[in-house]
Amino acid sequence: GEMPQVGEINIDVVASAVSKILGREIPVDPQIEKTREEVRKLVVPRSSTLCAGCxxxxxxxxxxxxxxxxxxxxxxxxxxxxxxxxxxxxxxxxxxxxxxxxxxxxxxxxxxxxxxxxxxxxxxxxxxxxxxxxxxxxxxxxxxxxxxxxxxxxxxxxxxxxxxxxxxxxxxxxxxxxxxxxxxxxxxxxxxxxxxxxxxxxxxxxxxxxxxxxxxxxxxxxxxxxxxxxxxxxxxxxxxxxxxxxxxxxxxxxxLKQYSGKKMTLDKDTCTGCRLCVSIGCPAITFNVDENKAGIDPIICVGCGICAQVCPVNAIKVGE
Structure with a gap:
């Protein structure tokens, strides 16, 4: 009951659980805790991602x-x-x-x-x-x-x-x-x-x-x-x-030079901002919140064509 039900089991989590079981407090450096709180405000929680075209x-x-x-x-x-x-x-x-x-x-x-x-x-x-x-x-x-x-x-x-x-x-x-x-x-x-x-x-x-x-x-x-x-x-x-x-x-x-992807294009006039393409999880797909439009990062995109199959309004096209 001392361990969390979900998430990573790291040293802090284990040490906290053991201390509760043994009834002994862990010495805490106030300055370290203060620094942690300050840094925590700057960190954006996010997941790692699979590669573009994975x-x-x-x-x-x-x-x-x-x-x-x-x-x-x-x-x-x-x-x-x-x-x-x-x-x-x-x-x-x-x-x-x-x-x-x-x-x-x-x-x-x-x-x-x-x-x-x-x-x-x-x-x-x-x-x-x-x-x-x-x-x-x-x-x-x-x-x-x-x-x-x-x-x-x-x-x-x-x-x-x-x-x-x-x-x-x-x-x-x-x-x-x-x-x-x-x-x-x-x-x-x-x-x-x-x-x-x-x-x-x-x-x-x-x-x-x-x-x-x-x-x-x-x-x-x-x-x-x-x-x-x-x-x-x-x-x-x-x-x-x-x-x-x-x-x-x-x-x-x-x-290994075994792969030749296509050039993907996205028509922003056709895009409805539904974000289905974003939910694929590909890091090459971007989204502009102000414009409510999706985008494709040409530097990262490898032209696998998955997003074109997902787009419900055919705003994403597979080129040459």
């Missing part, structure tokens, strides 16, 4: 839309460790008060960074998802996300367990072909070894099928309609379902 932005958008139509009353989305773990970092920019009611409480997902409800350890998301199902949670869909690297490093036993113990839930594997979060190391999907030589590239769907998974779909997360449709199908499945969203990490594709 395929995970497409996956999270499609998941958000699918949960609105097929996720049930209060779905639970379990995170994992990788670039996509930022899907839960929006808590840094908002104040979420945990509910202690006996009824499930739904939180609105306004940006991809507010998607994840849990995030603990590599491979933990798909395990938690199964625990929630077997514990009897039925107020909404139970979902887990992981990347290709995490899938092979820590999720295989959990996939076996899901099949063996007849779990029901959706497991989304965001396959960007690299261990991108920690520096673009290769993994069993990449097709090269740790020393850079060519090797066999394993496929998530092949391994999942070998482990007994019957519902498997593979989609391109840059195709939002197809991705949303596959996720909706997985949410409605009466079996353990895996949807693989496959698109190479955009940063790595650019480095």
């Amino acid at each position: 395929p995970h932005l497409g996956t999270y958008w499609a998941l958000k839309r699918a949960l609105l139509t097929s996720g049930g009353t209060v779905p639970i989305v379990n995170g994992d460790i990788g670039c996509y773990e930022q899907g839960g970092y929006g808590i840094a920019g908002k104040e979420y008060k945990p509910s202690f009611s006996t009824e499930s409480v739904r939180y609105k997902i306004e940006a991809p960074y507010e998607t994840l409800d849990t995030n603990y350890i590599m491979g933990g998301g798909v395990g938690l998802m199964q625990g929630e199902y077997h514990a009897g949670y039925r107020d909404g869909s139970v979902v887990a996300v992981a990347g290709d690297s995490t899938f092979f490093h820590a999720c295989l036993p959990a996939v076996v367990n899901a099949v063996y113990n007849k779990s029901k839930g959706l497991f989304i594997v965001m396959d960007n072909s690299w261990t991108a979060m920690t520096g673009h190391q290769p993994n069993p999907v990449t097709g090269i070894t740790a020393t850079g030589s060519e090797t066999k590239s394993l496929r998530v769907e092949d391994v999942a099928k070998a482990l007994g998974v019957e519902f498997i779909r593979v989609v391109d997360p840059f195709d939002l309609k197809a991705t949303q449709s596959a996720i909706e199908e997985g949410l409605k499945s009466d079996k353990f379902a895996i949807v693989v969203t496959r698109r190479i990490c955009t940063l790595q594709a650019i480095r």
Whole structure:
């Protein structure tokens, strides 16, 4: 009861909890506390962001839309460790008060960074998802996300367990072909070894099928309609379902000269200021509050085309 229900567990939080349990006060330097208060007024709470053109932005958008139509009353989305773990970092920019009611409480997902409800350890998301199902949670869909690297490093036993113990839930594997979060190391999907030589590239769907998974779909997360449709199908499945969203990490594709984006243009006369494009979470999309108009930062934009698929009035166009 001494630890907070949500947020980061840092040294101050732990020290405070231990001091209360032991009944001993922690010496406090008044000057340090005063400085903290002054600095706190200057800091703008915000989330970190995925890169412009990141395929995970497409996956999270499609998941958000699918949960609105097929996720049930209060779905639970379990995170994992990788670039996509930022899907839960929006808590840094908002104040979420945990509910202690006996009824499930739904939180609105306004940006991809507010998607994840849990995030603990590599491979933990798909395990938690199964625990929630077997514990009897039925107020909404139970979902887990992981990347290709995490899938092979820590999720295989959990996939076996899901099949063996007849779990029901959706497991989304965001396959960007690299261990991108920690520096673009290769993994069993990449097709090269740790020393850079060519090797066999394993496929998530092949391994999942070998482990007994019957519902498997593979989609391109840059195709939002197809991705949303596959996720909706997985949410409605009466079996353990895996949807693989496959698109190479955009940063790595650019480095390897494998990617050529299009020039995106935004017609401000057509833009209605609805901010749907902003809610994609792409750092290249800007918004002018005074004009009530969206914009695109040409320096950051890589021309992936996701925003053009989201804009309801076709104010965003894909050029040459």
